[in-house]
Amino acid sequence: MKRIFVSDCEGPISKNDNAFELTQHFVSNGDKLFSIISKYDDVLVDIVKRKSYNAGDTLKLILPFLKACDITDKQIEEFSAHNLVFIAGSKETLKHITRMAEAFIVSTSYEQYIKKLCEALDFPFENTYCTRLNIDKYKIPVQEKSKLKSIAKEIASMPMITIPREAKSVRDFSIADQETVKRLDEIFWKEISNMRCGVILSEVKPVGGKQKAEAILDIVKKLKLPLSNVIYVGDSITDVEAFQLVKSNGGLAVSFNGNNYAIKNAEIAIMSENNIATALIADVFLGYGKAKALQIAEAWNTNSLEHSSANPILIERYSKFRPKALPKVQIVTAKNMEALSKESSEFRKKVRGEAVGKLG
Numbered sequence: 001m002k003r004i005f006v007s008d009c010e011g012p013i014s015k016n017d018n019a020f021e022l023t024q025h026f027v028s029n030g031d032k033l034f035s036i037i038s039k040y041d042d043v044l045v046d047i048v049k050r051k052s053y054n055a056g057d058t059l060k061l062i063l064p065f066l067k068a069c070d071i072t073d074k075q076i077e078e079f080s081a082h083n084l085v086f087i088a089g090s091k092e093t094l095k096h097i098t099r100m101a102e103a104f105i106v107s108t109s110y111e112q113y114i115k116k117l118c119e120a121l122d123f124p125f126e127n128t129y130c131t132r133l134n135i136d137k138y139k140i141p142v143q144e145k146s147k148l149k150s151i152a153k154e155i156a157s158m159p160m161i162t163i164p165r166e167a168k169s170v171r172d173f174s175i176a177d178q179e180t181v182k183r184l185d186e187i188f189w190k191e192i193s194n195m196r197c198g199v200i201l202s203e204v205k206p207v208g209g210k211q212k213a214e215a216i217l218d219i220v221k222k223l224k225l226p227l228s229n230v231i232y233v234g235d236s237i238t239d240v241e242a243f244q245l246v247k248s249n250g251g252l253a254v255s256f257n258g259n260n261y262a263i264k265n266a267e268i269a270i271m272s273e274n275n276i277a278t279a280l281i282a283d284v285f286l287g288y289g290k291a292k293a294l295q296i297a298e299a300w301n302t303n304s305l306e307h308s309s310a311n312p313i314l315i316e317r318y319s320k321f322r323p324k325a326l327p328k329v330q331i332v333t334a335k336n337m338e339a340l341s342k343e344s345s346e347f348r349k350k351v352r353g354e355a356v357g358k359l360g
Contacts (some may be wrong), residue, residue, distance in 0.1 A: 003229040003286045005097045006216055006242075009107035009117065009130075011235030011348075012256040012278065013094075015085040017356040018113040019059050022079060026069045028149075029156035031355060037061050039161045040184050042237060042360040045209065046261075047167055055360075056108035056208020056238040059131055061188060063204060064197040066135070068148035073112060073136050080113040084120055087351075088274035091121050096279055096314065101286045102223060103127065106215045108208040108238045129215035131206045140197045148197065151187055158183070208238035213245040227251050231285045231293070233278060235348070237261040237360045252290050254281060255332070257348040259360065260341040263332060268297045269340050271347040272327030276317060280310045281329070287311075300329040 010016050020038075023030035041058040044050040097103045105128040107114055114130040117123075140148075161177045170181050192198050207215060212234075220227055228250030232242050235258040243253040243265035255266035256278055263269055270277050285293035288309050296308050305315055328347075332340060349357030 001229065001289075002223070002225055003101050003231070003289075004219060004223065004225060005101050005103040005231055005233075005282055005286060006106055006219065006246075007104075007233040008212075008235060008239055008242075009105050009109055009114065011258070011352070012233045013087060013090045013105070013121075013275075014117060015087060015352045015356070016083065016113075017352075017359060018080055018083075018109050019062060020356060020359065021083060022066065022071070022076060023062050025079065026071050026075075027065050027152060029153070030065075032156040033065065033152050034058070034062060035355070035359065036155050036158050036160065036180075037184075038359045039163075040181065042163060043161060043170065043181055045237060047163065047170060054206065054209035054211060055236075055240065056131075056206045056211075059108055059110065059206040059208070060201055060204040063133075063135065063200045064140075064148050064192055064195070065152045067138055067140060067197060067200070068145040068152070070145075071135065073134060076110060076133075076135070077112040077116060080110075081116040081119075084117060086120075089279070090275050092317070093275040093279040093282075094121055094123055096311070097282055097286070098123075100283065102219075104129070104215075104219055106207065106212050106242065107131075108206050108212075129207050129212075129218075131204065133204060138197060138200055140195070144195050144197060147195070148192075151191070155184070155187070209241050212239060213241040216242055216245060228290070231282055233282075234266075235259065235262050240265050250290065252285050252293055254278070255344065257344060257351050259345050259348060261360065263341040263344050264337060266332050267294070269330050269332050269344055270327065271329075271344055273351055274327070276314065277327045277329055279314055280305065283311050283314055284309050294331065297329050297331055300326065302326060 020034045023034040038058045044053050045055045107130045109130050110133045111130045114128050118125040158180050161180055164172055170178055230246050230251035232246045233254045233256050235256050240261055247253040253266045254268045255262040256270045281293055284296050292309055
């Protein structure tokens with residue numbers, strides 16, 4: 001039976017957060033600016049549930065500031081090409097999977113980054129869904145650039161927002177954080193929206209949240225296959241809707257070094273510094289279905305792998321590269337979800353670095 005492999009890019013395939021890295025490089029205090037806006041993104045999605053706003057829309061909110069610094073499409077492409085960092089084994093994993101089944105990348109990342117990533121991995125760009133961007137077409141006045149740089153400086157000076165665990169609304173936040181959210185609302189939905197560059201916020205459509213789920217629906221429609229035949233690998237808040245769609249329709253949702261949003265919506269959690277664990281789970285799903293894939297995850301140890309349905313070539317490759325201890329692969333349950341969430345979030349920071357690992 002034909003099955004489909006779909007994966008997010010940043011996290012499961014690469015260590016990059018390309019938009020964060022671009023902002024850090026081209027904008028003064030860009031790392032702090034991006035981190036604040038990313039947390040604001042989490043607030044709008046998870047707490048406010050702002051209408052017509054999707055997880056990953058950080059990638060359009062930062063564009064006016066990048067444009068104010070005169071960044072071009074060519075610079076984005078060149079920077080992306082020079083700063084690609086992959087999870088070990090990604091190329092081999094994708095090559096193995098594409099020999100078995102149709103494979104797709106569904107990513108919030110800008111298309112300039114995804115094009116360069118596909119070139120490096122020998123993966124067909126036509127099998128990707130990503131955020132289309134032509135930043136060169138936007139023209140903004142000199143005075144507006146100056147204003148945007150001033151706003152960027154203001155945001156970068158704001159304290160980091162903390163989302164209380166049991167928060168149901170922004171009113172459950174500290175007074176200081178409520179003020180920060182209020183000011184960010186004013187900046188993006190009043191000030192910038194009314195600038196000439198405000199058109200960027202309405203025209204650029206990041207592929208995150210609902211758009212990732214829609215991409216999967218488009219894939220299964222084109223291939224005329226059911227959602228139950230899909231394995232989806234993700235790691236963040238932008239993957240929640242994709243996880244929910246696949247899982248609720250009998251497919252398999254896999255978190256790879258995921259944060260709390262990913263763990264709470266996945267069925268299998270992988271914590272690994274290389275992609276061979278993903279390859280093994282995917283291999284069994286694509287060859288034998290979901291029940292067998294869950295079975296191998298449930299009995300995850302060296303002996304069970306060697307006697308499993310997984311491809312012997314993968315097992316041999318894994319035996320050569322595996323560390324002293326097996327990477328952690330575990331079924332996510334209501335009982336272990338909180339502990340796994342904390343463990344995976346910390347492991348994520350170890351693999352991708354503190355700054356990128358703590359982003360939503």
